[in-house]
Amino acid sequence: MAQVQVPVTVLTGYLGAGKTTLLNRILSEQHGKKYAVIVNEFGELGVDNDLVVNADEEIFEMNNGCICCTVRGDLIRIIEGLMKRKDKFDGILVETTGLADPGPVAQTFFTDDDVKARTRLDAIVTVVDAKHFLGQLEQGSEALEQVAFADVILLNKTDLVGADDLKKVEDKIHGINPYARVHKTEKSRIDLAAILDKGAFDLARILEFEPDFLTHGHDHDHEEEVKSLSITSDRPVDPDKFQKWMGALLQLRGGDIFRSKGILAIDGAPRRYVYQGVHMMMDSDWGSPWKEGDKRASKLVFIGRNLDGDNLKRGFEDCLK
Amino acid sequence: MKIDLSNPAWRQTLPPARSIAADAPVAACAFNRDGTTVAFALGDGQVRRLPADIKAAVPDAAAPLHKGVVLALVGDPAGDGFVSGGDDGRVLRIAADGSATELMALKGKWIEHLVAYRAGAVAASAGKSMFLLRDGEVREFGPHPSTVAGLDFSKDGSRVACAHYGGITVWSLSKEVALPPRRFAWQGSHVALRWSTDGKFIATGTQENDIHVWRVAQATDMRMQGYPAKVKSLSWTADARFLYTSSQPVFTAWPFSGKGPEGKPPLQFGEEGAGLLSVVAAHPTAEFVAGGYDSGELQLGDIKTRRSVVLKMADGSAITCLAWSPDGFKLAVGNERGDLLVVDLRR
Numbered sequence: 174m175a176q177v178q179v180p181v182t183v184l185t186g187y188l189g190a191g192k193t194t195l196l197n198r199i200l201s202e203q204h205g206k207k208y209a210v211i212v213n214e215f216g217e218l219g220v221d222n223d224l225v226v227n228a229d230e231e232i233f234e235m236n237n238g239c240i241c242c243t244v245r246g247d248l249i250r251i252i253e254g255l256m257k258r259k260d261k262f263d264g265i266l267v268e269t270t271g272l273a274d275p276g277p278v279a280q281t282f283f284t285d286d287d288v289k290a291r292t293r294l295d296a297i298v299t300v301v302d303a304k305h306f307l308g309q310l311e312q313g314s315e316a317l318e319q320v321a322f323a324d325v326i327l328l329n330k331t332d333l334v335g336a337d338d339l340k341k342v343e344d345k346i347h348g349i350n351p352y353a354r355v356h357k358t359e360k361s362r363i364d365l366a367a368i369l370d371k372g373a374f375d376l377a378r379i380l381e382f383e384p385d386f387l388t389h390g391h392d393h394d395h396e397e398e399v400k401s402l403s404i405t406s407d408r409p410v411d412p413d414k415f416q417k418w419m420g421a422l423l424q425l426r427g428g429d430i431f432r433s434k435g436i437l438a439i440d441g442a443p444r445r446y447v448y449q450g451v452h453m454m455m456d457s458d459w460g461s462p463w464k465e466g467d468k469r470a471s472k473l474v475f476i477g478r479n480l481d482g483d484n485l486k487r488g489f490e491d492c493l494k
Numbered sequence: 495m496k497i498d499l500s501n502p503a504w505r506q507t508l509p510p511a512r513s514i515a516a517d518a519p520v521a522a523c524a525f526n527r528d529g530t531t532v533a534f535a536l537g538d539g540q541v542r543r544l545p546a547d548i549k550a551a552v553p554d555a556a557a558p559l560h561k562g563v564v565l566a567l568v569g570d571p572a573g574d575g576f577v578s579g580g581d582d583g584r585v586l587r588i589a590a591d592g593s594a595t596e597l598m599a600l601k602g603k604w605i606e607h608l609v610a611y612r613a614g615a616v617a618a619s620a621g622k623s624m625f626l627l628r629d630g631e632v633r634e635f636g637p638h639p640s641t642v643a644g645l646d647f648s649k650d651g652s653r654v655a656c657a658h659y660g661g662i663t664v665w666s667l668s669k670e671v672a673l674p675p676r677r678f679a680w681q682g683s684h685v686a687l688r689w690s691t692d693g694k695f696i697a698t699g700t701q702e703n704d705i706h707v708w709r710v711a712q713a714t715d716m717r718m719q720g721y722p723a724k725v726k727s728l729s730w731t732a733d734a735r736f737l738y739t740s741s742q743p744v745f746t747a748w749p750f751s752g753k754g755p756e757g758k759p760p761l762q763f764g765e766e767g768a769g770l771l772s773v774v775a776a777h778p779t780a781e782f783v784a785g786g787y788d789s790g791e792l793q794l795g796d797i798k799t800r801r802s803v804v805l806k807m808a809d810g811s812a813i814t815c816l817a818w819s820p821d822g823f824k825l826a827v828g829n830e831r832g833d834l835l836v837v838d839l840r841r
Contacts, residue, residue: 227602231640233659233683246683257563259518259538
């Protein structure tokens with residue numbers, strides 16, 4: 174029996190960026206939709222709602238020798254429990270604590286078969302504090318990684334900074350992750366339709382979109398190591414070679430590759446082949462069919478640390494016919 | 495009055511059954527202590543009670559007892575009714591007349607698992623702790639390294655084992671002699687737990703689609719691999735000779751008599767069903783086993799003759815729970831869609 178997959182939005186952001194304000198909006202505003210919200214601290218939310226579930230961020234390492242395969246067992250259990258409800262809901266939001274790596278949450282949705290059958294990861298939404306973001310980058314890798322993982326970014330508290338400072342923050346975000354959609358907000362005020370159930374993970378727009386990469390100065394801050402790059406080709410892809418290459422690449426370098434996504438023109442296939450990965454885990458499926466007149470081209474995107482663009486490009490070219 | 499799967503009647507016709515549509519997923523089902531009533535834990539907060547006699551009149555549904563989902567349900571070992579646990583954090587004792595009293599309430603927690611011991615004790619899991627409810631008293635054991643994902647009483651009721659990340663913990667329940675808990679370690683997340691009916695073994699299902707079994711006395715352990723999915727349902731036979739496991743298309747039993755299952759393949763028998771077994775339940779006294787599939791198919795197997803018969807055809811709604819009546823002639827079945835089924839195996 175085909176099951177409806179409930180869209181899941183993962184909400185990340187540094188402490189104080191405005192996640193709680195956003196969640197309170199989602200729970201209290203009249204939008205005609207019902208969301209289950211998985212939070213870390215009950216008390217923070219001012220709304221009494223029986224679809225708010227407390228989670229403990231219980232991370233465990235998969236027993237398969239792969240150090241990156243950390244997942245959230247509590248989420249697996251909670252999603253199973255939510256699916257036993259008679260009243261269904263339109264989506265699930267998972268809040269992560271301000272200092273958490275979004276990796277384990279996202280990987281949970283690649284790892285567990287039951288969770289995969291019932292839900293689909295819709296987007297990773299990161300709330301960024303416009304006033305403090307640049308300072309947070311200095312304090313550790315969390316703020317940086319949260320931006321690198323994001324599909325959608327809420328650049329929040331824009332009312333608290335001047336135009337010049339805002340531009341600096343925007344440039345910085347763009348430099349780390351040019352593929353995320355950025356919405357500028359005050360007090361986390363946003364049309365929920367812009368962030369929920371967007372299918373940001375379905376990658377449809379990757380092909381259409383080519384960011385102009387910013388060239389940075391000569392500073393050697395640690396965040397400079399995190400970057401994104403894309404590879405394109407209009408030659409058809411050999412699926413077996415690609416699987417082998419990507420599998421080996423993620424196995425070897427998955428720790429440094431935060432996100433990988435792509436749309437492939439497989440040799441002789443009538444449909445687009447789309448895939449997306451978080452660290453070492455990857456999921457793929459057939460996407461929309463190629464239509465008459467479509468330019469059959471492939472595109473891969475990597476966001477991560479210490480990416481070797483030439484090496485990746487050579488590797489992909491070996492997979493082409 | 496005998497269950498005989500080699501009898502042609504068993505192979506050609508489905509046994510008499512009662513089916514009621516409850517319109518909310520069924521999380522658990524159980525018979526009460528004397529086997530006169532069966533109850534189903536539902537996703538709308540109801541505990542739906544039906545007479546075990548499939549010809550008796552069905553009473554109207556009562557109001558929901560829990561706010562949210564009833565996640566766990568057992569027959570009350572100290573009464574004629576049931577004990578239920580919900581995602582509203584409450585454990586309720588439901589009397590034979592349907593009235594409920596609250597045994598425990600933990601705001602913000604889910605009561606995910608309940609097990610009963612016949613001498614009147616109930617153990618509940620909520621978050622990282624296990625709670626023992628006995629004689630009007632609640633005692634907390636824990637915290638464990640992570641949320642308790644399965645628990646069971648020992649054969650004599652003196653201990654409770656809890657599954658969590660990194661292994662299992664066995665608690666001694668005695669108030670007179672306070673023994674430290676014993677930890678049996680195995681990396682990873684353990685998602686189901688059953689203590690063998692002879693008390694010698696504790697089995698868990700893991701997130702990595704394995705089964706892990708510890709010998710309690712020797713603290714040695716073994717691991718069985720090769721399942722295509724997580725094994726969330728485990729059931730020991732009444733004589734503790736076999737451990738049945740879900741997540742295979744046929745009945746799969748590991749032999750624990752003699753030297754144990756090391757180096758041996760499991761016993762697999764019966765007709766291949768549609769999909770994988772989602773729930774297995776060994777018969778309370780005899781050599782039979784009931785198996786519910788994720789396709790909705792229901793089978794009854796007989797390990798002696800290595801045969802099985804279909805009790806219900808696949809219908810697309812995964813079977814979520816099974817319970818045998820104490821006399822072993824009735825089988826309660828619940829599924830994701832909310833069908834409440836009671837099968838009468840007397841012919």
